[in-house]
Amino acid sequence: QVTLRAGAELDARWVNQYTLTLRAACPKEEEVEERLFVRVTAGRALRCDAPFASMEGDVVRVSADVAPRTPLYAVLPQPLGGLTVSGPAAPMSRSSLGDDRTPGVEGGTGAPTLLSPPISLQFRLRNRDTPLTLTRRGLVLAPAGGFDPSADTQQTFRLEIEVTDGHGRNCSGAVRVEVLPSPRPSVTFVEPQRAVTVPEGTGPLEVVTQVQASGDNVRYAILDPTAPALFTIDEVTGEIRSTRRLEVARARLVVRAYNALHPADHTTATLNITVQGTDRRAPSCVPAISVSQVPETVSPGSTLVTLRCADPAGAEGSLRYTLEGPAASRSRFRMEGPRLQVNTTLDYDSEVAAAMGFQFTATVVVMAGGQPPRSTRVPVLVTVTPVNEFTPVCPSGATFTVPETAAFGSAVGRVAGTDRDYPPDSLEYGLEEAPGPTQPFSIDTRTGEIRVVGPLASQRRRSYRLTVRLTDTRNDLDPAKRRSRLCEVAVRLQAVPDQAPVCTPEVQELRIAAGLGSRQPVTRLACQGGPDGTALAYAIAGGNEDGRFQLEGNTLFYLPDDLAEPRTFVLLVEVWGGPGAPRRSTVVALVVHVTPWSTPVPTSTTTQRTTPRKEPLIVTRTEAAWSPPAWFVAVLTVSSTLLLVALGCVARSLLRR
Numbered sequence: 004q005v006t007l008r009a010g011a012e013l014d015a016r017w018v019n020q021y022t023l024t025l026r027a028a029c030p031k032e033e034e035v036e037e038r039l040f041v042r043v044t045a046g047r048a049l050r051c052d053a054p055f056a057s058m059e060g061d062v063v064r065v066s067a068d069v070a071p072r073t074p075l076y077a078v079l080p081q082p083l084g085g086l087t088v089s090g091p092a093a094p095m096s097r098s099s100l101g102d103d104r105t106p107g108v109e110g111g112t113g114a115p116t117l118l119s120p121p122i123s124l125q126f127r128l129r130n131r132d133t134p135l136t137l138t139r140r141g142l143v144l145a146p147a148g149g150f151d152p153s154a155d156t157q158q159t160f161r162l163e164i165e166v167t168d169g170h171g172r173n174c175s176g177a178v179r180v181e182v183l184p185s186p187r188p189s190v191t192f193v194e195p196q197r198a199v200t201v202p203e204g205t206g207p208l209e210v211v212t213q214v215q216a217s218g219d220n221v222r223y224a225i226l227d228p229t230a231p232a233l234f235t236i237d238e239v240t241g242e243i244r245s246t247r248r249l250e251v252a253r254a255r256l257v258v259r260a261y262n263a264l265h266p267a268d269h270t271t272a273t274l275n276i277t278v279q280g281t282d283r284r285a286p287s288c289v290p291a292i293s294v295s296q297v298p299e300t301v302s303p304g305s306t307l308v309t310l311r312c313a314d315p316a317g318a319e320g321s322l323r324y325t326l327e328g329p330a331a332s333r334s335r336f337r338m339e340g341p342r343l344q345v346n347t348t349l350d351y352d353s354e355v356a357a358a359m360g361f362q363f364t365a366t367v368v369v370m371a372g373g374q375p376p377r378s379t380r381v382p383v384l385v386t387v388t389p390v391n392e393f394t395p396v397c398p399s400g401a402t403f404t405v406p407e408t409a410a411f412g413s414a415v416g417r418v419a420g421t422d423r424d425y426p427p428d429s430l431e432y433g434l435e436e437a438p439g440p441t442q443p444f445s446i447d448t449r450t451g452e453i454r455v456v457g458p459l460a461s462q463r464r465r466s467y468r469l470t471v472r473l474t475d476t477r478n479d480l481d482p483a484k485r486r487s488r489l490c491e492v493a494v495r496l497q498a499v500p501d502q503a504p505v506c507t508p509e510v511q512e513l514r515i516a517a518g519l520g521s522r523q524p525v526t527r528l529a530c531q532g533g534p535d536g537t538a539l540a541y542a543i544a545g546g547n548e549d550g551r552f553q554l555e556g557n558t559l560f561y562l563p564d565d566l567a568e569p570r571t572f573v574l575l576v577e578v579w580g581g582p583g584a585p586r587r588s589t590v591v592a593l594v595v596h597v598t599p600w601s602t603p604v605p606t607s608t609t610t611q612r613t614t615p616r617k618e619p620l621i622v623t624r625t626e627a628a629w630s631p632p633a634w635f636v637a638v639l640t641v642s643s644t645l646l647l648v649a650l651g652c653v654a655r656s657l658l659r660r
Contacts, residue, residue, distance in 0.1 A: 005023065005039065005041075013043045014043075015043045015044055015045045016045070018043065019042060019043050019044070020040060020041065020042050020043065021040070021041040021043070022038055022039075022040055022041075023038065023039040023040075023041060024036060024037075024038055024039075025037050025038070025039055049166070049168055049172035049173060049174050050174055051166060051174035051175065051176045055078075055176035055177070055178070056174065056175070056176040057176075057177075058177075059177070059179070060161065060163075060176060060177025060178055060179050061076075061176070061177070061178050061179070062178075062179050062181060063075055063076050063143075063178060063179070063180050063181070064180075064181045064183055065145070065150075065180065065181070065182055065183065066182075066183055066185050066186075067150040067151065067158070067182050067183060067184055067185040068149075068150075068185040069145050069149070069150065070145070070149065071145055071146060071147050071148060071149040072136070072144045072145055072146075072147055073144065073145040074142050074143070074144055075135070075143045075144065075145055075180060076142070076143035076178050076180070077141060077142055077143070078124075078126065078141030078142075078164065078166065079141065080124060123168060123169040124141065124166055124167070124168055125139075125166070125167045125168075126138075126139065126140075126141045126164060126165070126166055127164070127165045127167070128162060128163070128164060128165075129163035129164070129165055129175070130161070130162065130163050133160045133161070133162055134146040134160070135160055135162060135180060137162065137164060141164075141166075143162060143178060143180070150182050156184065157181060157182065157183055157184065158181070158182040159179060159180070159181050159182070160179070160180045160182070161177060161178070161179050161180075162177065162178045162179075162180070163175065163176075163177050164176055164177070164178065188217060188218050188219065189218060189268050189270075190216050190217070190218035190219075190221055190260050190261060190262055190268050190269055190270050191216060191217050191218065191270055192214065192215070192216045192260060192270055192271075192272040193215050193216065193217065194214075194215075194272065195270075195271075195272045195273070196272065196273045196274075196275075197212075197214075197272070197273075197274055197275070198274075198275045198277070199211065199212045199274055199275070199276045199277070200276075200277045200279050201245075201249060201276065201277070201278055201279070202278075202279060202280075203249055203250055203251050203278050203279065203280050204248060204249065205245050205248065205249045205278070206245070206248055207245055207246060207247050207248060208244050208245065208246075209244060209245050210242050210243070210244055211234065211243050211244060211245055211276065212242075212243050212274065212276075213240065213241050213242045213243065214236075214241040214243065214258050214260070214272055214274070215241055216241070216260035216270065216272075218260070218262055218268065219262055219264070220262050220263040220264050220265075221241075221260055221261070221262065221263075222238045222239065222260070222261055222262075222263045223236050223237070223238050223239075223241045223258060223259070223260050224236065224238060224258070224259050224261075225256055225257070225258055225259075226257040226258065226259045226271065227255070227256070227257035228256075231246075231256065232246065233245060233246055233247070233249065233252070233254055234246060234254065234256060234276070236258065241258075241260075243256070243258075243274070249278045250278060251278050251279065251280050252277075252278045253275070253276070253277050253278070254275075254276045254278075255273065255274070255275055255276075256273070256274040256276065257271055257272075257273055257274075258271065258272050258273075258274060259271050260272070284315040284377065285315075285371070285377045285378060285379045286312050286313060286314050286315070286322060286369050286371050286377065286378075286379045287312065287313055287315070287379065288310050288311065288312040288313075288367075288369055288379055288381050289310070289311045289312075290308070290310075290381070291381060292381065292382050292383075292384075293307070293308045293310075293343065293367075293381060293382070293383045293384070294384045294386075295307050295308060295383075295384070295385050295386070296385075296386045296387075296388060297345075297349065297385060297386075297387060297388070298387070298388050298389075298390050298480075299348075299349050299350055299351035299352070299387050299388065299389060299390050299392075300390050300392070301345055301349060302345070303344075303345050303346060303347060303348065304344055304345060305344060305345045306339075306342045306343070306344050307336070307343045307344065307345065307383075307385060308342075308343045308383070309341055309342045309343075310324070310341040310342075310343070310367065310369070310381060311341070312341060312369050312379070314371045321371055321372035322341075322369055322370065322371055323369070323370040324338040324340060324341055324367060324368070324369055324370075325338065325367075325368045325370065326338055326365050326366070326367060326368070327365070327366050327368055328364055328365035328366050329364065329365075331355060331359065331363075332359070332363040332364050332365050333365050334346065334347065335347050335349060335363055336363070336365055336383070336385075338367065343367060343383060349363070349385075349387045351387050351388070351389045351390070351425055352389075352392070352393075352423060352424055352425040352427075353425070356387060356425075357425060361386060361387045361388075361389075362384060362385065362386050362387070363384075363385045363387070364382070364383065364384055364385075365383045365385075366380050366381065366382055366383065367380070367381040367383060368380055369381065388480045389424065389425060389478055389479055389480060390479060390480075391424055391475065391478040391479035391484050391485065391486055392423075392424060393422060393423040393424050393486070394422075394475075394486045394487075394488055395420050395421065395422045395430055395473035395474070395475050395486065395487065395488045396420060396421045396422070396423075396488070397420060397473065397488060397490035397491075398418060398419050398420060398421075398490070401416075401418055401471075401490060401491070401492040401493070402492075402493040402494075402495065403415045403416035403453065403492070403493070403494050403495070404494075404495045404496075404497050405455065405459070405494060405495070405496060405497065406496075406497045406499050407459050407496040407497060407498060407499055408459075408499045409455045409459060410455070411455060411456060411457075412454055412455065412456070413454065413455045414452060414453075414454055415444065415453040415454060415455060415494055416452075416453055416494075417450065417451050417452045417453070418432060418446070418451040418452075418453065418471050418473075418490065418492060419451065420432070420451065420473040420488075420490065422473075422475045422478070424475060424478035425478070426477060426478075429475060429476050429477050429478065430451070430473050430474065430475055430476065431448050431449070431473075431474045431475075431476055432446050432447065432448050432449075432450075432451040432471060432472070432473060433446065433448060433471070433472045433474070434446050434469060434470065434471060434472075435470040435471075435472060435489070436469070436470065438456050438457060439457070440457065440460075442457075442467070442469070443455060443456055443457030443458060443459055443460075443467075444456060444457075444467065444469060444494065446471060451471075453469070453492070453494070459496055464496070465495065465496050466493060466494060466495045466496060467493070467494040467496075468491060468492070468493055468494075469491075469492040469493075469494060470489055470490070470491060470492075471489070471490045471491075471492050472487055472488070472489055472490075473487060473488050473489075473490060474486070474487040475487070498537060499537075499580065502587060503579075503580075503587040503588060503589045504530045504531060504532045504539055504578045504579065504580060504587075504588070504589045505530065505531050505589065506528055506529065506530040506531075506578055506589055506591045507529050507530075509589070509590075509591055509592065510591070510592045510593075510594075511526060511591070511592070511593050511594065512594040512596075513525055513526055513593065513594065513595045513596065514595075514596040514598070515561060515595065515596070515597055515598070516597075516598050516599075516600060517561070517563050517564075517566050517597050517598065517599050517600055518563055518600060521563075522553065522560040522561060522562050522563070523560065523561050523563065524558060524559070524560055524561075525552070525559040525560060525561050525593075525595060526558075526559050526593070527557055527558045527559070528541065528557040528558075528559070528576065528578065528591060529557075530557065530578050530589070530591075532580045537580050538580075539557070539578055539579065539580060540578070540579055540580075541554050541556065541557055541576060541577070541578055542554065542576070542577050543574055543575070543576055543577075544575040544576065544577040544590065545574070545575040546572055546573045546574040546575055546593075547572075547574055550562070551564065551572070551597075552572070552574060552595075554576070559574075559576070559593065561595070561597065566597060566599045567599060568599065569596065569597065569598045569599065570596075570597050571594065571595070571596050571597070572593075572594075572595045572597065573592065573593070573594055573595075574592070574593040574595065575590050575591070575592060575593075576590065576591045576593060577589070577590050578590075578591060
């Protein structure tokens with residue numbers, strides 16, 4: 004017996020079928036294994052989940068100082084037609100609408116979100132003795148006037164909510180909103196005492212530092228000195244700014260933070276501000292610009308350049324080195340102190356490297372300590388050179404077929420080799436055996452296309468085996484470093500019949516009754532292409548202008564329609580051999596008498612075949628046509644006109660004599 008595990012959650016939209024493998028065995032017998040398929044379908048029941056549907060209901064705790072009409076609780080449909088409820092001040096409760104086996108789904112807090120598939124739900128508040136509001140979307144809102152923040156005790160409101168779908172199914176639950184008294188924390192400084200150092204030359208109204216205090220409605224003021232000459236404070240943000248350009252000096256400030264609504268709630272902090280003289284000279288580095296060229300096989304961790312930097316202030320140990328620049332370039336390098344090292348493989352054979360022109364740029368930022376920070380930037384340019392790493396790969400199943408009568412220059416096929424080095428597939432093709440009487444083929448060195456360049460010895464052999472050499476090009480900085488591979492290519496000769504097909508009989512007279520519905524067979528042609536059994540092709544050459552007949556192989560079909568009167572069709576079917584040139588064909592004449600179904604005819608469909616007594620006659624007709632150019636026609640017309648005019652003049656002079 005297979006049962007559902009306690010606490011299991013089924014979700015038909017995520018998993019709608021489980022496959023269980025069951026094994027059983029009796030003592031001293033072999034084990035038997037079978038599979039059980041359990042399909043999960045979405046139910047049609049509407050159900051609210053706990054704790055929303057419990058007797059006590061779900062609990063939401065909020066502070067009394069929340070803003071009016073703030074969403075406190077949300078009733079949301081689940082993805083499988085269920086219902087989820089949530090409150091911003093409490094953990095998400097669970098409730099569902101749908102299959103009774105589908106539990107509720109934990110959700111987030113905050114504003115409600117309608118999940119798919121959409122469910123048309125209506126929400127109704129059963130009890131009216133509450134200041135809270137229930138919207139049509141299932142949102143429980145705080146009162147329009149908010150809660151009483153001055154209340155010292157906890158307030159509790161209970162809402163009984165009924166949920167109804169578009170089919171009249173419903174479920175109900177309860178929500179208990181507990182409003183807690185609003186706490187008013189005292190004002191407290193995060194740092195009661197702090198030492199601040201600023202550089203000399205800081206301009207007027209520049210931010211020197213900022214103080215922060217926790218509490219409600221916090222405001223700030225400088226107590227001591229009572230009339231500060233160097234600094235001022237923003238009473239809202241606590242930012243302390245200079246009132247003029249600062250010189251080397253020391254100052255002590257006492258800052259008070261207080262609650263603007265309750266000024267008795269206040270505290271103080273002490274700031275010791277030191278204006279320090281600084282050396283503004285930036286560090287100097289050698290080299291100032293780094294340009295390097297490395298092969299793509301350089302290993303990660305290799306050092307490209309070591310910077311020699313000096314701080315004019317003499318604090319060599321305070322220099323910090325960082326990298327900045329495009330992410331595609333910056334991620335390939337790293338700084339180990341003053342050493343620029345390779346972080347990842349600099350692969351030349353990638354589209355990313357090609358898009359960047361095989362050059363990676365970055366900037367080394369050398370930072371020195373002090374205020375303000377001093378920095379120097381060293382541009383870095385790394386050019387990656389190619390390395391011929393991969394050998395060309397032969398195509399799989401390189402076999403081609405060509406008619407044995409193929410003419411000189413006929414295309415046989417294309418050998419498509421591949422190479423992973425960049426630029427991709429930059430290959431040269433060549434035949435190991437030069438074209439000759441025993442090898443009547445050539446190959447294009449650039450495209451790999453094989454063509455016929457000699458007579459095919461079809462009487463002596465039926466196929467050729469060619470050895471093609473693939474050699475990569477332009478894949479290494481050194482042109483002499485090239486890789487090659489030999490590939491075997493098979494060329495098969497396709498037989499071409501040397502005589503026209505013979506069909507028996509060549510003239511047929513057929514009678515059929517046009518039926519209703521699908522097509523009906525008329526006859527099957529009996530033709531032979533030659534002693535080698537060459538496959539034949541069939542086509543209707545004439546007499547089928549209205550498309551009432553159809554050929555499939557050597558079988559002729561009639562397509563019934565609304566034929567009202569008997570009709571006779573004369574069809575010409577051309578039969579020919581393989582695709583070789585020249586094309587030899589035979590024409591079979593079919594006389595088909597079609598009688599409508601309503602016309603009295605014999606109860607069975609009859610087919611009569613008549614063979615002429617005379618011997619079959621094969622007629623070969625050759626038509627020659629010549630289409631002269633337009634200029635030739637114009638010249639011929641003008642010459643003929645002039646000739647006629649000359650002849651008329653001669654005849655006229657003879658008659659006068």
